[in-house]
Amino acid sequence: MNRIALRVALSVSLIALAGVAHAGTLSLKDAVVQASSIETRYLKAPGAAVTSFTTEYFANGEIMMRWDDQRVLLMCNKAAYLNLPGMKPAVGTLTIEQRQMVAYEAMMAGIGGVAALVGLTGETIEYADDGSELRSMREGSWAYGVEHYEVTSQRLPDGTVRVRARKTETVNKVGPSSPGDTISTDADQAARLAELAPVDSWTELVIQGGPRPQGVDAGMSLKGWVSTVEKKAATVGEARKLHDCK
Template sequence: MRTVLSVVVLAAGIGVALPAAAATLSLNERLKGASVVQVNQVPASGASLIGRVEQFRNGDSLIRLGEGEGEPVVLTLCNGKAHMNLDARWPGAPAAKTQEEKQMRAYGLYMAVMGGMAMAQSIVGDTLEVPAEGQAATVQRETPWAYGKEQYAVRVSNGADDVLRIKVTKTGNTTRTPSSGRDDVVSTDDDKAARLAELEPVGTSRELVISAAPMAASVTDDMSLKGWMSASGKGGATVGAARKASGDCAR
């Protein structure tokens, strides 16, 4: 399992004109080159989820959950195999007793962060208009669902501190298919209602906070991996030991 920030763009966008000073960039490339990407996910109701992906010059990456520094969840050394923190927890995450259950919980937390990032990317698209430094602008985006489109407001803020904020908020749904007739088999009113119920509620938001600060060289070798498990079965008590055991950029 690797930390992959580049996602196939699924969304078709419609944009409101931005100021002439706006620049165009590739969101995928900006994410790949970021030292830190924070993902703030706020549902229409319930607990929010804060995740951070830290990337290093040697190919290391570390995913954390929570406020501040956060709790480490998944570590990848030099784009190699993943190491998972089996003791990682988050409010609402399932209880886990066995090694397998803890592994699945850690993987679920990983997917919650990466899936949220991928969802935001798919809505925004790869080509992004960025306003002048210190400015912000909002564009509209739409993505298809079975019977219409989901509508989003995308607010792009270009901070003077080399931080780019992209907040995606769901604003509505459209339904274009007319009511079904007696001979309809698939596109029935019940199916339409069921599909609509599966969509995320209006008001759900995701924000990517992308730092362009220089990447650190690597995760420190003395970081403890007590309670962690390596996907390759070759872990260690510390990052340094795991590097040597796994062969992923061993020093």
């Protein structure tokens, strides 16, 4: 009887082990550097609309950034083209220096989202080799305590990497101030707390690997686009020649 029970227990254990996905690790930094596209998605507050910022990388060094109906194309030799309908003031009325700053800010917006998530998760993440989600807890510091996050990581069968950090809690380790305090006052704590993202907000990266396309379609029209340099072309192909892109 004991032998039968032992065999049953062993069989159950083996079945359970067979159902557990093996975990691997990957460098999130390497995945970002080698990506053909990175989509950064945000939920800034519960009930808010999800926003998205996508950066596409090309083998010839061109970079296309998209959000809503806005687009910025980085080329070579400081040349960039801006298609930002509805921007106020209109991008066409800006000086060359101001246009270049808009292009720079767009580039930093994409980098900033990646850096914030990597800073929280670390450069190495775990993934399940069957494509399922793995969850872990992380924390980040703020002026008066810590923020807790649930990190979800996933590597899909096509190699796409998905990482999401959802805020679960804000912890104040200081507590109420006393009468006469000049630092760590309740007012300052409230002000710093107001700067933090709310609970259940999240940031997610969707990183596509694989070979990068050679470049943006040479025939793509640049009508309605504004250049960040004095010269302006009608198509991407003309722009490459005009700006001496290799």
